[in-house]
Amino acid sequence: MEERIKVSNLVKRFGTFTAVHDVSFTVHENEFFSLLGPSGCGKTTTLRCISGLEQPTEGEIHISGQLVTSPEKNVMVPPERRGIGMVFQNYAVWPHMTVEQNMSYPLRLAKRPKEEINAKMAYLLDLLELEGLERRFPSELSGGQQQRVALGRALSTDPRVMLLDEPLSNLDAKLREQMRFELKDIQRKTGISILYVTHDQVEAMAMSDRVAVMNSGKVVQEGAPHDIYETPKDKFVADFIGTMNFVPCSVTGKTEKGIDIRLRGGAEFDLDGSSVNKGDYILAIRPEDIILGTEQGVECEVDVRIFLGNVIEYRVRIGEDLLRVQTNSSMRFEPGDRTRAFIQNGLVFPK
Ligand SMILES: Nc1ncnc2c1ncn2[C@@H]1O[C@H](COP(=O)(O)OP(=O)(O)OP(=O)(O)O)[C@@H](O)[C@H]1O
Ligand SMILES: [Mg+2]
Incomplete structure (x- = not known):
């Protein structure tokens, strides 16, 4: 299986505080991989390093085989050249743009031809079940619909890798559950690799092929949800999962x-x-x-x-x-x- 994201010995310090402490993991093609851990354990910081929004202190990051980050080798590929789609924590859609304008924004920015944009919009509106809503503004949409617009925007450039940081955190329990199925479905249909960040163990267990459990900036256990549930490595994992x-x-x-x-x-x-x-x-x-x-x-x-x-x-x-x-x-x-x-x-x- 091809490697899509490879994080090696990642360290991120803010001053004297170490937010990410020697984290390594690999996400393969078509894989749904979650970083799971309590608030403040370093999930978002890890994701920001992968996206290129944050410069790590140490370590290397490869995306689809390419070295994109290495402080040691002085490599720092900008976010827009990493071939990733992102949906960030509490980062919703632009209120002054319609559904279609929001979703097509990255393509318009890249000056793609009109026919390509139209075809892509038709595909995404269908995939995300947003047909008929293309001219609405975010204030005229439900929370779940807004989340799907944010996903659509991230998917518009055909990334092979998606980084999702608690994308369902603003939804009510019913919608979250529904969106879990939809996310899995979208992943299956598009074949992308997803790196998903959440502090919600039920969510991580339900959707992931593999999970890395984090605590205080470290990965404490990595494995299939079932294995982590059955054989937690220590008391922290045992307590956190289930x-x-x-x-x-x-x-x-x-x-x-x-x-x-x-x-x-x-x-x-x-x-x-x-x-x-x-x-x-x-x-x-x-x-x-x-x-x-x-x-x-x-x-x-x-x-x-x-x-x-x-x-x-x-x-x-x-x-x-x-x-x-x-x-x-x-x-x-x-x-x-x-x-x-x-x-x-x-x-x-x-x-
Ligand atoms: N820019 C920064 N400067 C200083 N400390 C930071 C900075 N960003 C994050 N931190 C600290 O690093 C630690 C990890 O933060 P991070 O946002 O990665 O946590 P998280 O796992 O995403 O938590 P949550 O589930 O609450 O989103 C926290 O203690 C946080 O206060
Ligand atoms: Mg976070």
Whole structure:
């Protein structure tokens, strides 16, 4: 697979503060790749370096095989010559231009022939389902329609790479969900590579082929959404991706397939797939990995039940700990019920 964006050992300092700390990753052709992390972790700064709007302190950036940034080699290709489309955080469309004027702006700027512009506009209006709205101004459009105009403008020059910085952040929950499908669809139809930035883990997991999780200027884990969800590398990733129960535990011995665990209240069980030495740890358990009403398992008491539509969430007490449990099983429990909980999966992290 061809490399579309290659970021190598990128460092960006603002004065003495390091916003991006030795970040490396590669986005391939047709790939939907996300940078995911909490506010301030360096996502936008990384994207601005790739776009050419920001000069990094160290590192190299290649786009479609071409070296576009290298402070060491004195290379800094201007943004408009990088062959990328961009939609930036809170960067909407020009209010004084119509839909069509907004979307055709980069082509008019490049003095492309009229026929080419018209053909491209017809294609984009169809792709983005904006037909009939071409003469409207942004103030006459919904948030989602404005976002699609911004996408259209970025797509107008046929970039092979798109940089999107939280492009859905101004939309309500329903529209965001709809736009997720549309973005994936647009990517499939155009075959471009997308580098997507978000602090919303659900969004990143839903759309990406691969995700790089960032924290404090560093990439802490990179992989397919499923792998990151199943095997988060550390407590930060485990906490940031999905819902996780964290409880203190002791590892008291080894079993054939894993380890013996004891919780604070004295509950004991074994956990397959782990192999750590005896000692005190933090046990991380997904709410869907606790099965209630089993014959084997540890004693627990149901504290709260919450109906979430397709699943039911319980809060159960195991010894001294309260844990979230999610199930779509038809077995129902009431607050105060005593039953057993089987912990079918879990990860141990250093305290
Ligand atoms: N021009 C600048 N001068 C000084 N510090 C900056 C500058 N731009 C960004 N920073 C700092 O660098 C860090 C990373 O900022 P960045 O905008 O990349 O975060 P982010 O991950 O995009 O966050 P968010 O999710 O809130 O958009 C922040 O601590 C920010 O305050
Ligand atoms: Mg940002």
